[in-house]
Amino acid sequence: MIKALPVKRYLALSGGVGGAKLALGLSKILDPEQLTIVANTGDDFEHLGLSISPDLDTVMYTLAEINNKELGWGLAGESWDTMDALARLGGETWFRLGDRDLATHLQRSTLLASGVNLSGVTQSLCQQLGIIHPIIPMSDDPVRTCVKTDKGDLAFQQYFVREQCTPEVEGFYFDGIESAKPQPQMMDLLAGDELAAIIICPSNPFVSVDPILGLANVKDAMRNNSAPVIAISPIVAGMAIKGPAAKMMSELGIPATAAEVARFYGNLIDGFVLDESDYGLKSEIEQCGIHVHCTNTIMKTLDDRIDLAKDVLSFIDSIDDKTNKKKKENL
Template identity: 40%
Template sequence: MTQNAPVKVTLIAGGVGGAKMAEGLYHLENVELSIIGNIADDDAFHGLWVSPDIDTLTYTLADVIDRQQGWGVADESHRALETLSKLGDDTWMSLGDRDFGLHIYRTHRRRQGDRPTLIAQDIAKSFELTCDLILPTDDVVQTRVKTDAGWLSFQEYFVKERCAPEVRELHYDHIEEAHATEEALKALAEADLIVVAPSNPLVSILPILKVPGILEAVKAAKAPKIGVSPIINGGVVKGPADRMLASLGFESTAFGVAQIYAEFLDCFVIDHADEQHISAINGLGLSTSQDAILMKTREEKVRLAAELLAISGVVDRSGEELSA
């Protein structure tokens, strides 16, 4: 880095929690942000390819997100879904009319043979985003959830079943044969800082890291690697991460998440409520930083994002960039 050059931050992120962290970093001055988003939640509905986490990131940064529910478009209508229901289609996956427009565009481009990464980037540009939104792979990778009733797609578990079934096993279909995108590998190699968002580690972050080549690129990167805990005082703000961790034999605490990330992170940021885990996390070889990590307002998101840059040593507390 040179003095006053933008700080290159690469964020590894899932949906709602990832979008909060992305929003904080996006609104920091002098940050050149790249986001590697989760695509293992993707699935087809009504003949259209839907990419929930990528769309949540896009809608959030474009400031058109429905902030009350954390996903979808604000001021949305559901007339298309009403018609599909009247025609006898299964409509448990709630897709709004504006949302349908994006899915139609994405599906049309995919059928033309365009690369999914380029489609996602073109969508981001159309929404006037100034960051780089990147897919970890252009191949189809899908999370499957094993319950007592058998295997479910992630959206069946998450939306249709409302995360109620006990999770017995997770599988990321086709991940072994997936290929990392050059854009993702480049963003990791050139980053001044790599951040793991407070997303569900099992179904948002690991499906990115398990794409062959991604974790290796993270480890090889010279940038500091810092993660933010999605668990606060043994619980989550939104989603099933705490119950999933417990069901699959992990400790449902900030320490349990740190164990998953210990092989590649340098620092783990936890909430003040989790001070009791500092010694154990440090015992994993990670440094630990405490902060108020619950992000409700944009100001809180930006403040935490600025703190991450300071904790990592990329900038000093005044916001001045430190020379390499």
């Protein structure tokens, strides 16, 4: 009898728009049993009496292919009657929730109030949206990203949406992260021997990925797993494709380059994918002991997303000694 080959499983860590694009590409190649997507929940907040999970929703809407493809977030064909009516009543409208998008937040809030945890709520929403690849929150416990700025400490959505990223960034902290437990399914995968790779999607390293990595035991579990850790740069030619990552780096005194993103992850990662326009940084990153692959990382179309996913998976296969890699030292 021919013994069946083990299924290659991949764990993808994602923030919002950029991470969701690659997650969609991966979902077009990998079966549901092969791919699990962990979404950042540090951006979550309570607004208008509702529980909002921006990155989870962006990943869900993207994989369901119902997202607003021009904005990258929200739903396609959205209307704004509720926000317009709320404005007439003098309500807060700085965080605009579309009429159809509101249904997601109403359902999430209702289920959470009934005692369902965030993982269960997300699974229910994904099932209703026809999403077959597992999407899980990084934790079922609340973690809230706060941005230290020259205008004082701001909750992430206040900084990002209400203030339009204008205050100067001085640092970050994650309220509640000391007591938050990482999502059990994620930890089970990290503790097992079935992972072919851990993929850090092209998301903001400070506010989208670091909250995941900062959860108790996550970094140690990644180091102890024999699967390679691969990160895709969200910085291309000194600019962030989406979001304030480059601005944050500059204000923190860090050069806004892909090489600095690789240094931020340090010896946690085995491989790094940077855009072909940044080929000149390849040797600099390799000197840090990190395998580097250059390709087009700008995902304008669905084909771009699929092509990058294929490149990432091929790169993973090319890295030697995946199962015998040297154990990481603490960062």
